[in-house]
Amino acid sequence: MRPINFEEFKEKIFVLAKEKGVEVQISYSKSRNFQVRYQNGEMDQYTDAGKFRINVQVLKDGKIGMSYTETLDNPEKVFIDAYENISIVDTEDIEYFYDGKGTYPNIEPYNGAFETLSVKERLNYVEIAHRKVREDERIINDMAVYGDQMSESKIVNTLGLDVSFVSGGGFMYAMAVAKDVSPRSAFEFAIGKKPEEINPTHVGERAKDEAITLIGSKSVKSGKYRVILRNDVFSDILGMLVSMINADNAHKNLSPLKGKIGEKIASEKFTVKDLPVHELSIVATPFDSQGVPTKEKVIIENGVFKTFLHNLKTAKKDNVEPTGNAYGTSIAPINLYVEPGEKNFEELLETLDNGIVIIEVEGMHSGANPISGNFSLGAKGLKVENGKIVHGVEQVTISGNFLEIMHKIEEVGNDLRGFIGMNGMIVPSVLISELDIAGNA
Structure with a gap:
């Protein structure tokens, strides 16, 4: 029997939906992931894998039943499973499908540039970074990782929605450990939409140099x-904002920003946007997981809170337009972007004069509470005197409240960097007027 393709799979399910008098939505995702890791000169991890998944949602009387499959073999069973799962939905919320009639941003899809690389060329990224890390005899341990990924997504439904997009890019990072009374570790990374945007020499040298600085x-x-x-640390701490601007969390009284739209919640120098695409990020999409168009939106403007992020359900509750931020069953930004200031990092050091640069934090999952905004995190840093770095800082804990920290932003740097996690982030370093630090000196 000839295997069916996606179009045939879709048509069979649409016919069944019409027979049952329901609406149906099909989400298709296909991804590929390559990753290799070297530790102390030896390859100890190699992954070259792909995934394929189809989610089927059936909408009836405001309730959605769901099912999924990893093959195209049996559309009838997947539909019936989703249809029957409506009966076990235990919520008063009314769900919706999007009809696809909006205006979608014109975003250039990923062109598959990393797919042209041979395995040898991919391994070369790791080998170059590894050699650079070990150029100094004070480095006693190292690790380097290279990876690239590609994802194709498509969403269709019986209301007329039919959208698709291909995203992807590459990344690498290196870790160096320098010999000291206790080992001093440092980390550096790079991401890019094209192979030439990733410089393994720079990644290796930065990791090595910072580890040595911490001796x-x-x-x-x-x-x-x-x-x-520093921008990498601020991207970690800014992650607390992701939960706070989720409209569903606000509805459940899990966001400290509930009821504060239009209020000043941060320094006037602080502006945050959500962007569907940015040149420094490999995260990009013209639609969210519900097929709603994405768009640029201002979340905080000169310190004033402007909007929550919405999916179809939360937007209907608040009587506003959906913002294109559905992320599976949750809500999240696509690329959280902090508008840069005018000062580069060296100028921020001069402005700081005497203080500490925080270059690493630990314990974000256990030590940060996005409902209250409180955090207490282990940290490493650099002591600054008269605008110059004088020595590394260890065995300290930084603590405070994220909402208060936003008010204490004195300066925003122009050293934007792109970061990837659950979502993209494009973040500069920021100067904070006051932060509690516990040490043991």
Whole structure:
């Protein structure tokens, strides 16, 4: 028997939906992931895998039943499973499908540039970074990782929605460990939509140089310090905002920003947007997981809170337009973008004068509470005196409240970097007027 293709799979399910008098939506995702890791010069991890999945949702009387499959073999069974699952839905919320009539942003899809690389060329990224890390005899341990990924998504439904997009890119990172009283580790990474945007020499050298800089690190006295949250650290801490701007969390009283639209919640120098695409991020999409068009939106403008992020359901509840931020069963930004200031990192150091640059935090999952905004995190840093870095800082804990930190932003740097996690982030370093630091000096 000849295997059916996606179009035939879709048509069979649409026919069944019409017979049952229901609406149906089919989401298709196909991804490929390559990753290789070297540790101390030896390859210890290699992945070259693909995934294929189809989700089927059946909408009846405001309730959605769901089912999924990893083959195209039996559309009838997948539909019936989804249809019957409506009966076990236990919620008063009314669900919706999108009809696809909106205006979608014109985003260039991923062109598959990394797919042209041979395995040898991919391994070369790791080998170059590894050699650079180990050029200094003080480095006693190292790790380097290279990866690239591609994802194709498609959403169709019986209301007329029919959208598809291909996203992807590459990344690499390196870790270096320098010999000291206790080992000093440092980390550097790069991401890009094209192979030439990833420089393994730079990644290896940055990891090595920072590890060496941290030799001789010591703690500091407990107290309140002016600090710079370096862009990579600020991206971690800014992750607390993701939960706070989720409209569903606000409806459930799980966001401290509930009821604060139009209020000043941050320094006037702080502006945050959500972008469907940015040149420094490999995350890009013209539609969310419900097929709603994505768009640029201002979340915080000069310190004033402007909007929550919505899916179809939360937008209907609040009587606003959906923002194109459905992320599976949750809501999330696509690329959280902090508008840069005018000062580069060296100028931020001069402005800081005396204080600490925080270059790493630990324990975000256990030590940060996005409902209250409170955090207490282990940290590493660099002590700054008269605008110059004088030594590394270890064995300290930073603590505070994220909402208060946003008010204490004195300066926003122009050293934008792209980061990837659940979503993309494009973030500069920021100077904070005061932060509690506990040390043991």
